[in-house]
Amino acid sequence: MTQPQVKERKASTKPKLPRPKISCRACDHCQKYRSRCDGNPERPCTACNTKHISCTFLTPRRKRGPKPKNLTASNGAESHINPIISTNTSHYSNDISPNSSITRSYSTGSMYNMTRVEPSSFYYTSPNIAPIPSPISNTPQPNHIPAMLTSSSSPIANRTSQYHYSHDVQSINVFMEILQPHLGIISQQELFHRMTPQIQSVYFDFLLHCITCCIQVWISPQSQHDGTYPKFNRCIEEFYKLSPPTEYDQDYSRASQLLSIIQSQLLRRFETQQAQQSQ
Incomplete structure (x- = not known):
């Protein structure tokens, strides 16, 4: 009984492009527009440099888990x-x-x-x-x-x-x-x-x-x-x-x-x- 021949996969000739570095925390601008951020508090990110705006990290990070209900001025807050x-x-x-x-x-x-x-x-x-x-x-x-x-x-x-x-x-x-x-x-x-x-x-x-x-x-x-x-x-x-x-x-x-x-x-x-x- 003949065994099925396994075709050898050809190695991809496309060069692997380096993945852009993503910071662990996005700046205020990238966090607002939900875009990838490659900056840090010591160096502005590419998006802020391109738009000529200040790259700030003032917004506090949100903790994971159930969100607390935010109280407003109405409905008996x-x-x-x-x-x-x-x-x-x-x-x-x-x-x-x-x-x-x-x-x-x-x-x-x-x-x-x-x-x-x-x-x-x-x-x-x-x-x-x-x-x-x-x-x-x-x-x-x-x-x-x-x-x-x-x-x-x-x-x-x-x-x-x-x-x-x-x-x-x-x-x-x-x-x-x-x-x-x-x-x-x-x-x-x-x-x-x-x-x-x-x-x-x-x-x-x-x-x-x-x-x-x-x-x-x-x-x-x-x-x-x-x-x-x-x-x-x-x-x-x-x-x-x-x-x-x-x-x-x-x-x-x-x-x-x-x-x-x-x-x-x-x-x-x-x-x-x-x-x-x-x-």
């Missing part, structure tokens, strides 16, 4: 966070002082002719709550700049040309400790990296101002929550006086999200107070 804060309210409220703050001033320059919705009133007249604008979802395109808006005599330009925002570093630390893990507004690594004096932005500074207001409202005693209304009203007023970005700005959207969270917390407190008085 504050009810999950209140028990965590209630046990340490007196401790944090004694440490935070509204008078210890840092103030910066910015010159926003001329304004673009963009449509805005101006509120009829910025202040609480309980039970009426000041309206909160929704975060920016689309990228608005600026129209032409009229000559009247570029003039320094314009009342609109004077209103937004220079504005002061204050923030309390200790309040920000408390926010990052007890609220940030549940809200997911900004990572601690990005926050403290951008708080250096060399990296300044009017929208980021206003975000710090909203973070300070948020934690001060949150840890204020339930029986004395009326004193937090003026702080929130000032934030709303400053938000509407702030010149809107000419394109999508993440810090501007984060600030709007924080204002919605503060509003939800104050509404919850007002409803609780009304229920207690009706009993």
